[in-house]
Amino acid sequence: MNLFLHYVGLPYLLSGIGFTIAVTLLGLAGGLIVGLVLASMQLSKVGPLAAIARGYTVIFRGTPLILQLVFAYDALPHIGLKLSAMGAAGLALAANEGPFIAEILRSGVLGVERGQVLAAQALGMTPTVLLRRVIAPQAIRTMVPALGNESVSALKNSSLASVIAVDELTLRSTQLASSTFDFFSIFFASGLMYLVLTGLIAAIQLFAETALDLDRSPSGRFARLLPWRRAALAVEPSAASATQSVGAPLDAAPAPVARKAHAERASRYELLQKQKAAVQVKGLSKRYGKQTVLDGFDLTVRFGEVIALLGPSGSGKSTLLRCINHLEQWDAGEIRIGGKRIGFRVDGQPMTQGDLANERASAGVGMVFQHFNLFSHLTACENIAGPLRWVHGMPPADAERRARELLERVGLSHRADALPRHLSGGQQQRVAIARALAPNPRVLLLDEPTSALDPELVGEVLDVIQRLVDEGGLTMIISTHQLRFADQVADRVVFMSGGAVVEQGPTHEVLTQPRHPLTARFLSVMGADDRLEVAS
Numbered sequence: 001m002n003l004f005l006h007y008v009g010l011p012y013l014l015s016g017i018g019f020t021i022a023v024t025l026l027g028l029a030g031g032l033i034v035g036l037v038l039a040s041m042q043l044s045k046v047g048p049l050a051a052i053a054r055g056y057t058v059i060f061r062g063t064p065l066i067l068q069l070v071f072a073y074d075a076l077p078h079i080g081l082k083l084s085a086m087g088a089a090g091l092a093l094a095a096n097e098g099p100f101i102a103e104i105l106r107s108g109v110l111g112v113e114r115g116q117v118l119a120a121q122a123l124g125m126t127p128t129v130l131l132r133r134v135i136a137p138q139a140i141r142t143m144v145p146a147l148g149n150e151s152v153s154a155l156k157n158s159s160l161a162s163v164i165a166v167d168e169l170t171l172r173s174t175q176l177a178s179s180t181f182d183f184f185s186i187f188f189a190s191g192l193m194y195l196v197l198t199g200l201i202a203a204i205q206l207f208a209e210t211a212l213d214l215d216r217s218p219s220g221r222f223a224r225l226l227p228w229r230r231a232a233l234a235v236e237p238s239a240a241s242a243t244q245s246v247g248a249p250l251d252a253a254p255a256p257v258a259r260k261a262h263a264e265r266a267s268r269y270e271l272l273q274k275q276k277a278a279v280q281v282k283g284l285s286k287r288y289g290k291q292t293v294l295d296g297f298d299l300t301v302r303f304g305e306v307i308a309l310l311g312p313s314g315s316g317k318s319t320l321l322r323c324i325n326h327l328e329q330w331d332a333g334e335i336r337i338g339g340k341r342i343g344f345r346v347d348g349q350p351m352t353q354g355d356l357a358n359e360r361a362s363a364g365v366g367m368v369f370q371h372f373n374l375f376s377h378l379t380a381c382e383n384i385a386g387p388l389r390w391v392h393g394m395p396p397a398d399a400e401r402r403a404r405e406l407l408e409r410v411g412l413s414h415r416a417d418a419l420p421r422h423l424s425g426g427q428q429q430r431v432a433i434a435r436a437l438a439p440n441p442r443v444l445l446l447d448e449p450t451s452a453l454d455p456e457l458v459g460e461v462l463d464v465i466q467r468l469v470d471e472g473g474l475t476m477i478i479s480t481h482q483l484r485f486a487d488q489v490a491d492r493v494v495f496m497s498g499g500a501v502v503e504q505g506p507t508h509e510v511l512t513q514p515r516h517p518l519t520a521r522f523l524s525v526m527g528a529d530d531r532l533e534v535a536s
């Protein structure tokens with residue numbers, strides 16, 4: 001025991017720890033750089049880059065570290081690269097750690113829901129903003145345990161540097177043991193030192209996990225250093241609501257909106273047809289592999305018009321809406337928003353992703369998704385205020401005021417600081433609607449906004465949409481299976497089948513007296529007769 005305590009405090013061994021830490025840090029820092037490069041190459045859509053990264057991964061993950069160390073120390077001098085033992089150890093460890101860290105980074109990035117990426121793009125985020133504000137914060141949180149694990153593994157692997165004479169803890173223990181023959185006490189002491197070091201890594205990991213835990217209060221100095229954390233809110237809710245007149249909360253008093261008389265709606269329909277075109281889709285064709293999803297699709301939507309897009313599952317409704325917002329490339333045809341061809345430069349060439357994002361932000365098209373696609377690391381308020389700041393450059397206090405104003409409009413001011421996972425589906429969709437409305441879009445695309453909801457939650461979302469329709473002024477294209485709702489809110493029904501418009505016309509007329517057999521069959525399957533008041 002005395003000998004063990006003697007070795008634990010022996011400066012010769014203790015200073016070996018310094019070399020162990022130095023090799024580990026070199027390996028991890030270098031590995032992080034190599035990993036970032038490899039992960040970016042694999043995530044890029046450039047085939048040769050991904051193939052090179054995969055080749056590197058196969059080689060460096062598939063050969064023992066000890067061989068890589070010997071190679072770095074003994075073989076590189078033959079090509080004129082002479083490194084110190086420490087340099088060679090750091091290089092070999094970095095080269096070896098790189099592929100493992102790349103896989104951790106890749107799994108973190110790929111783990112972020114695709115829907116959130118789509119929502120961020122629809123909000124006009126550039127790839128850089130998307131990476132910094134949506135992907136990185138969520139990926140980093142999920143990567144911490146795996147990175148902690150990798151750090152422990154790198155620390156233990158650093159002991160192999162002893163084979164190229166790096167004066168680290170294992171080499172010193174071996175040297176000491178071969179001169180004293182007191183193997184047990186020395187290796188027990190050095191084992192304890194490794195345990196303390198790995199324990200330290202575990203403590204750092206625990207601290208990072210706690211600091212990034214979204215369910216904890218965002219207060220504290222460390223939290224403030226993280227730009228992606230839920231920010232402590234700058235303006236008190238009462239102050240915000242006191243300074244703004246926001247109209248009646250939507251679900252505080254869900255007054256039923258009276259259905260307009262059919263005659264009145266018919267004259268509104270006529271009037272709308274004289275308005276300028278808000279959205280023009282001409283000859284749009286879109287294929288996924290061999291499947292043609294949109295087949296020469298034509299549609300003109302007038303300013304202020306509300307369109308209900310109906311059609312059987314798989315008829316291409318969601319694809320059409322994604323194309324209108326240029327979230328999807330198409331094969332032929334043209335889409336214009338407010339007369340402007342979005343996504344193409346003046347010379348007709350497609351824009352870069354960054355330019356396209358900026359154009360999306362300025363085109364005034366908002367989008368609401370079937371699965372809400374809220375950013376899961378941000379509160380309801382931040383989901384709305386964040387994009388206003390990052391995309392539209394709105395000052396934080398104004399963005400937050402606007403977010404709270406919109407949350408009040410959708411009846412959710414009391415849930416402003418809740419994370420999406422603490423909200424019901426209906427509440428999440430109402431936040432998503434508020435988020436889409438925040439930059440004051442002229443056109444709002446709603447992709448089956450209620451189909452992912454439990455039946456008892458559908459009403460609250462439809463109420464919000466109906467209120468928006470009643471307020472007027474917004475051009476809306478709503479893909480929906482809710483026939484009664486479509487009948488109440490839409491000026492025109494567009495019935496799609498096989499990627500083309502089969503029938504369109506004034507809503508009540510199409511829903512109650514369909515002319516095309518496909519429309520009639522669809523309406524019959526959907527139980528339209530039971531749900532709608534038959535035209536007199």
Ligand SMILES: Nc1ncnc2c1ncn2[C@@H]1O[C@H](COP(=O)(O)OP(=O)(O)OP(=O)(O)O)[C@@H](O)[C@H]1O
Nearest residue numbers: 288293311312313314315316317318319320448479
């Ligand atoms: N990313 C994709 N890759 C391959 N096929 C796709 C993709 N997205 C959609 N599709 C296919 O395109 C067709 C149309 O899909 P879309 O989601 O647009 O239809 P939809 O009318 O909105 O259906 P639903 O009412 O069920 O949502 C479907 O057959 C679907 O499988």
